[in-house]
Amino acid sequence: MSHRHHFRVGPVGFRVASDWAGPIADxxxxxxxxxxxxxxxxxxxxRIEAARPWRRWVRPAVHIGGDYTIPDxxxxxxxxxxxxxxxxxxLQVALGWRQHLLLHASAVExxxxxxxxxxxxxxxxxxxxxxxxxxxxRLLGDEFAMLGLDDExxxxxxxxxxxxxxxxxxxxxxxxxxxxxxIITGTPKGIIRHLVPRADAIARMDERATPxxxxxxxxxxxAGLRPVPPSEAFMRLTxxxxxxxxxxEPGFAALTRLVRDVPAVxxxxxxxxxxxxxxxxxWAELEA
Amino acid sequence: xxxxxxPTPEESQDGSSHNxxxxxxxxxxAAGVAAAVTVRPAxxxxxxxxxxxxxxxxxxxxxxxxxxxxxxxxxxxxQGAFPGAGRPFTGEEVRQALQGRSLPGTTAEQGSAYMNYxxxxxxxQSGFTCYASIQVPR
Amino acid sequence: xxxxxxxxxxxxxxxxxxxxxxxxxxVYDRASGQTHILAQPLPEIxxxxxxxxxxxQAIADxxxxxxxxxxxxxxxxxxxxxxxxxxxxGLVERA
Numbered sequence: 001m002s003h004r005h006h007f008r009v010g011p012v013g014f015r016v017a018s019d020w021a022g023p024i025a026d027x028x029x030x031x032x033x034x035x036x037x038x039x040x041x042x043x044x045x046x047r048i049e050a051a052r053p054w055r056r057w058v059r060p061a062v063h064i065g066g067d068y069t070i071p072d073x074x075x076x077x078x079x080x081x082x083x084x085x086x087x088x089x090x091l092q093v094a095l096g097w098r099q100h101l102l103l104h105a106s107a108v109e110x111x112x113x114x115x116x117x118x119x120x121x122x123x124x125x126x127x128x129x130x131x132x133x134x135x136x137x138r139l140l141g142d143e144f145a146m147l148g149l150d151d152e153x154x155x156x157x158x159x160x161x162x163x164x165x166x167x168x169x170x171x172x173x174x175x176x177x178x179x180x181x182x183i184i185t186g187t188p189k190g191i192i193r194h195l196v197p198r199a200d201a202i203a204r205m206d207e208r209a210t211p212x213x214x215x216x217x218x219x220x221x222x223a224g225l226r227p228v229p230p231s232e233a234f235m236r237l238t239x240x241x242x243x244x245x246x247x248x249e250p251g252f253a254a255l256t257r258l259v260r261d262v263p264a265v266x267x268x269x270x271x272x273x274x275x276x277x278x279x280x281x282x283w284a285e286l287e288a
Numbered sequence: 289x290x291x292x293x294x295p296t297p298e299e300s301q302d303g304s305s306h307n308x309x310x311x312x313x314x315x316x317x318a319a320g321v322a323a324a325v326t327v328r329p330a331x332x333x334x335x336x337x338x339x340x341x342x343x344x345x346x347x348x349x350x351x352x353x354x355x356x357x358x359x360x361x362x363x364x365x366x367q368g369a370f371p372g373a374g375r376p377f378t379g380e381e382v383r384q385a386l387q388g389r390s391l392p393g394t395t396a397e398q399g400s401a402y403m404n405y406x407x408x409x410x411x412x413q414s415g416f417t418c419y420a421s422i423q424v425p426r
Numbered sequence: 427x428x429x430x431x432x433x434x435x436x437x438x439x440x441x442x443x444x445x446x447x448x449x450x451x452x453v454y455d456r457a458s459g460q461t462h463i464l465a466q467p468l469p470e471i472x473x474x475x476x477x478x479x480x481x482x483q484a485i486a487d488x489x490x491x492x493x494x495x496x497x498x499x500x501x502x503x504x505x506x507x508x509x510x511x512x513x514x515x516g517l518v519e520r521a
Contacts, residue, residue: 070341070417070418071417072341072342072343072414072415072416072417072418073341073418074341074342074378188378188380229447229448229449230447230448231447231448231449231450231452231463234447234452234463235325235327235463238327238461244327244461245327245459245461248459249443249454249456252443252445252452252454252461253443256445256447256452259447260445260447311492311493311494312492312493312494313493313494313496314466314467314470314489314492314493314494314495314496315449315465315466315467315496315497316466316467316489316495316496316497316499316501316504316505316508317465317466317467317497317504318497318499319499319500319503319504319507320507322511323464323465323466323467323468323508323511324462324463324464324465324468324511324512324515325462325463326460326461326462326463326515327460327461327462327463
C-alpha cells in the first residue's frame with residue numbers, strides 16, 4: 001500500500017491508503033486546503049486495494065476497505081478510483097462513527113441556523129446543497145449531517161460534493177475548474193463529478209449550527225409543499241440514519257428532540273432553480 | 289416507565305388543561321389492523337450509493353438445489369420450483385426488483401421465487417450484507 | 427368452566443422511554459434496544475397498566491372511564507388484540 005494521504009474533515013480524521021497513485025493524487029489536489037489530522041476527534045482508515053498484487057496492473061479492480069468493509073461488495077474499475085476512495089471514506093464513517101447521530105442528508109447554514117435536507121440518492125439533496133452553497137449559504141455537508149447527541153447542534157462535515165448527470169453542467173458553469181474533480185463515467189448512478197466545497201465551508205468547518213428546518217426534497221415530485229408531522233419525520237430519519245440503532249438510547253433521545261423542536265416540510269420541485277427558490281421562500285417565511 | 293410529555297386524558301385535545309369532566313377521545317382502531325411499527329436498522333447508504341455488490345441465488349454452497357415459489361430451497365427437480373440463477377444479481381438489480389421491476393432474465397414466477405429467497409436471507413449467508421445495504425426508502 | 431383470562435403486566439418502570447410525537451408515540455425499549463412507533467390505543471394501554479396489572483376487560487374498563495372511545499365495535503376484543511401485539515413486541519407480558 002504505497003500511496004497515502006491524510007486530512008481532517010470536521011470531527012473526522014481520514015487516513016487513506018491506496019495501491020494506485022492516481023486516486024491519491026486526486027485526493028491531494030481536491031483536499032489541498034483541508035487541515036491536517038491535528039485536532040480531530042478520531043481517525044478513520046480507508047483503503048482502496050487490489051485483491052492480489054498483480055491485479056494492481058492486470059485488469060485493475062479496486063476493492064474498498066479500511067477499518068470497516070462490506071464483504072459482498074464488488075470492486076470498481078480503476079477509472080472510478082476517486083469514487084472508490086470517497087466510498088471507502090463514507091463506509092468508515094457510516095459503520096463506525098458513534099460521536100454523533102448520522103443522517104444521510106445534506107445541510108447548509110446561514111446566521112448560525114441550518115437546513116437539513118434528507119433524502120436518498122436522486123432526491124436532489126446534493127444538487128440543492130451545492131447550489132445553495134454557492135449562494136448565500138455555507139455548506140455544512142453533502143453526504144452526512146452529524147447531529148450532536150447532547151446538544152442538538154450540527155457539526156459540519158464538508159467532504160467533496162458528489163454531482164451526478166444533469167446536475168453537473170449547472171455547477172461546472174459557475175465554479176472555477178480547480179474545484180472540480182475528474183469526470184467519472186460508467187458508475188451505477190451514471191456520470192459523477194466531485195465538487196470541492198467553497199472556501200468558507202472549508203475554513204469554517206469547526207463552526208457548528210442549530211438545526212432550524214428539516215426538508216424532505218423530491219426532485220421531479222409533485223410541485224408544492226407539505227408539512228411533515230413529527231412521527232413521519234421521525235420514521236423517515238431513522239430510515240436515513242446509518243447509526244441510529246447502534247447508538248441505542250442516546251440516538252432515540254437525540255432524534256425525538258430533533259423532530260420535536262424542528263419543523264419538517266416536504267417539497268416537490270421540477271428544476272434545481274425552482275428547488276432553490278422554494279427553499280429560500282420557505283426559509284423567509286420561517287424566519288419571519 | 290419514564291414518560292416524556294405523555295398527555296393526560298384531559299390535555300389530549302389541545303394541550304391545555306380542562307376540568308376533569310371533559311375527556312379526550314381514544315381511537316382504538318379497527319380489528320385486525322396493526323398499531324405498531326418497529327424501527328429497522330438502515331445499513332450504509334453512501335455516496336454513489338448502491339454498492340456494486342452481488343447476491344447469488346442460491347448461495348454457492350447450495351448450488352445444486354432449486355428455489356420454491358416461497359423462496360425456500362428444495363431438492364433439484366422439485367415440481368413447481370426453479371433452478372438457481374445462472375449468474376448472481378447485482379445490488380442495483382435487486383433494488384429495482386424491490387421497486388417493481390423484474391429481475392433480469394426471469395419470468396414473473398421465477399423472479400418472484402428468487403425475490404422470496406433473497407428476502408429470507410440471514411446474516412452469515414452469502415449476499416445478505418448486499419441485500420441489507422439496499423434499503424428501499426419509504 | 428371458562429378459562430381465566432390472562433393477567434397482563436407492564437414492564438418495570440425503568441424499562442421504557444416514551445416520547446409522544448403527535449398522534450403516534452415513540453417508545454425505546456432499553457432491554458432490547460428496539461424503537462417502536464405506537465398508534466392509539468397501544469400507548470394508552472401501557473399507561474393503563476402502569477400502576478397494576480389487569481386483564482383485557484379490566485383494561486377496557488379503565489380506558490372507557492378515562493376516554494371517550496371513538497370507534498364502535500367490540501372494545502374488549504380490540505384491546506385483547508392490541509395486548510397480543512404489545513406482547514409480540516415484548517412490551518407487556520402475562521403474569
